[in-house]
Amino acid sequence: MARDPDAGYCNHVHLAVQQRSGSARVARASPDMLRETHALMSNAEDPSTEAIRSWIERQRELLRGAGGGRAASESAGAPSSSGVQDLAGEAQDLATRWLAGAQTYLHGMSRFTAASAEPRPPEAGLGAQTAAAQEASRTFFELLATAPSLGLAREHTQAWRDLLAAQQECQELQQALMVELTRVQNEALALLEREVRDKQIADWRELYDMWVECGEQAWLQIAGGEAYCKLQGEFANATVRLRAAQQRIAECALRQLDLPTRSEVSTMQRQIRELRERVAELEARRRQT
């Protein structure tokens, strides 16, 4: 049968479409095929029949090398002969993607660790080292957060990415809260210092009670301020987002095991409540008649 020069290209396009739709089986063969196509289209403005035939043969070889004999025959309308192999291929592809993700994560963590361990001048103190480590951590998470998730595992990757971002947000806000709490302690000490200046303190207990009173005064002053209220609210909201991200991942795992999720249970509880309301209404109506 004479080979139609367009057939190979059409097959290729078909395969590429399949790849976009998430077929891991095709995805294994396609990068080389794409390169070949690109070479053909850029080098041969008016491709000769020989060049096209050669290209088609090359595609067939590539497909055979990647178990593509089956893919090629399928694209021609023949049914699949080995579903198990397909599944194994998809699993392998998924594993490769997760491995790549893990390597990215480890790379980021190693950068974070290196930055944390970087020597700092003594006068900078622990706070500076913590700040440097946080900066490195922030950079890593920003990188991770800005790269788009792709492919079959996209939703899973995005869920984990959201979780990491939520954790990072919580840590930053918690740190900001810690700064405020330290300010309360410092204010309390400053107040105490003024209190004891012209006073004879009988014992440690009296001093302690005075410190408590100063602490409460300082706390009321700071915790009642708009800036602190806003910060605490932001932290509370961030912890909610973190929990939501955790729940999303937990629910995904539960669905894979065909176990009920909190969302499903909650939906049922809402439905039960609505049904009870309707029953109560009907009973009330029946009593009236």
Next chain:
Amino acid sequence: MSKTEQGAQFIERLERGLAALARLGEVRLGETPKDEVYREDKVVLYRYRPLELKPGEAPLRTPVLICYALVNRPYMMDLQPDRSLIRGLLHRGMDVFLIDWGYPDGADRHLGLEDYVLRYLPHCVDQVLTASGATRVNLLGVCQGGALSLCYAALLPGKLRNLITMVTPVSFQASDSLLAKWARHVDVDAMTAVYGNVPGELLNAMFLSLMPFRLTSQKYVHLLDQADDPAALENFLRMEKWIFDSPDHPGEAFRQFINDFVKDDALVKGAVRIGGRQVNLRNISIPVLNIYARHDHLAPPDSSRMLGGLIGCSDYTAHEFAGGHIGIYVSGAAQREIPPRIASWLRERDG
């Protein structure tokens, strides 16, 4: 006394205190005899058995129904025999019923204020009338339970004779309350969507952080002063048990309460809607006794006091107690002052 001697004395007192605490064992609370008269879901209605009347006291005709908050447990009203507001009422001739909201779990996360104000509370009122044979009820709302009682009285006033509110926050913007300030920036819709019910421990942490130095440190240091007093230690442990025995708050009811009552101050504005019905405090035409505490940090006096100008009845009495939100239940002064005040006020309006 030298610092060394002070230190040795402190250590010795600490050892004595710990040994005394270890000897105490589990404390008992809410022991005044009572019987269950009604149960619906997790809600239980109790009726207390009559106690011997104090000299000069006579039984009242109208029973008293206590509506406690959804936060914490109602046995605060009957903590121990000599610190029991309920016993004080029983000794003065009142037929006392108490609503126990129970410990809500995940199945109750969708319960809204309409379930409490328009379903459980009316059902309990009906049960009180059936059990007592009375035609009307005196409703005594405590803290958040006072806010629920105000809503009930405004929406379904027909079966009430009198309303008493105790340490009830009416306006959350009228006072300088830290709780109200903090709540302003919290996305409660998102919180309840994610948490379902709001954990009691979370609420407790919030309450402790209102006075962190006193409540997480000083009170335990002061406990050493009571190391040689087993009764005082037992009282302390009872309070400790009550404080941390915190049920989770039903999510939807929490969402409504914080958004409407706390953030929007909607009860004052007449803008609260429960079960699709607008709560207008002007509809309260029965006599109201409003008891608040001068040093209340949870329901500050300014938050409670304004009730008189919001209701539709001229028979309004305010009573200020010289104590705090907890002291009004358990202090010696409260035992001497609050039950007699309630009894005398009700007796004048007993139909």
